[in-house]
Amino acid sequence: MKTIAAESYGISTECHCYDDDSGYEWCGGCYEDDKREVLILIERWVNNYAPESWEGNVAIDAKGMGWQRVSGRAIVDMTDILPALRINGDYRLVVTLDGGELSAVRSSHDEPCGASFRITFTNEESNQ
Numbered sequence: 041m042k043t044i045a046a047e048s049y050g051i052s053t054e055c056h057c058y059d060d061d062s063g064y065e066w067c068g069g070c071y072e073d074d075k076r077e078v079l080i081l082i083e084r085w086v087n088n089y090a091p092e093s094w095e096g097n098v099a100i101d102a103k104g105m106g107w108q109r110v111s112g113r114a115i116v117d118m119t120d121i122l123p124a125l126r127i128n129g130d131y132r133l134v135v136t137l138d139g140g141e142l143s144a145v146r147s148s149h150d151e152p153c154g155a156s157f158r159i160t161f162t163n164e165e166s167n168q
């Protein structure tokens with residue numbers, strides 16, 4: 041049996057173009073570049089694992105959101121996954137595809153331990 045390694049890509053709202061060694065101080069649009077990698081990963085998940093009867097919505101089950109560490113569930117169109125995981129302020133989001141399972145961890149000032157999200161295919165109606 042062939043094992044496919046888990047793949048992760050991260051998005052950070054803080055610019056990481058700046059390099060202390062070279063003093064290179066020009067942002068190459070790292071947020072958009074990072075986002076592209078994550079969107080390609082999500083697309084790969086859909087292309088390889090979506091059930092035939094799937095109509096395009098996903099369920100996002102969240103744990104540990106905000107300083108109160110609340111849980112929640114959202115149903116959104118697959119193109120709204122990243123907007124649904126966004127918060128006001130700086131954060132870092134790491135999206136992982138592992139054996140057909142798509143998940144994400146978000147770290148921010150209020151979420152030092154990280155908020156975790158499991159993303160699954162659903163035919164439930166969007167509730168956003």
Ligand SMILES: [Zn+2]
Pocket residue numbers: 055056057058066067068069070071
């Ligand atoms: Zn940058």
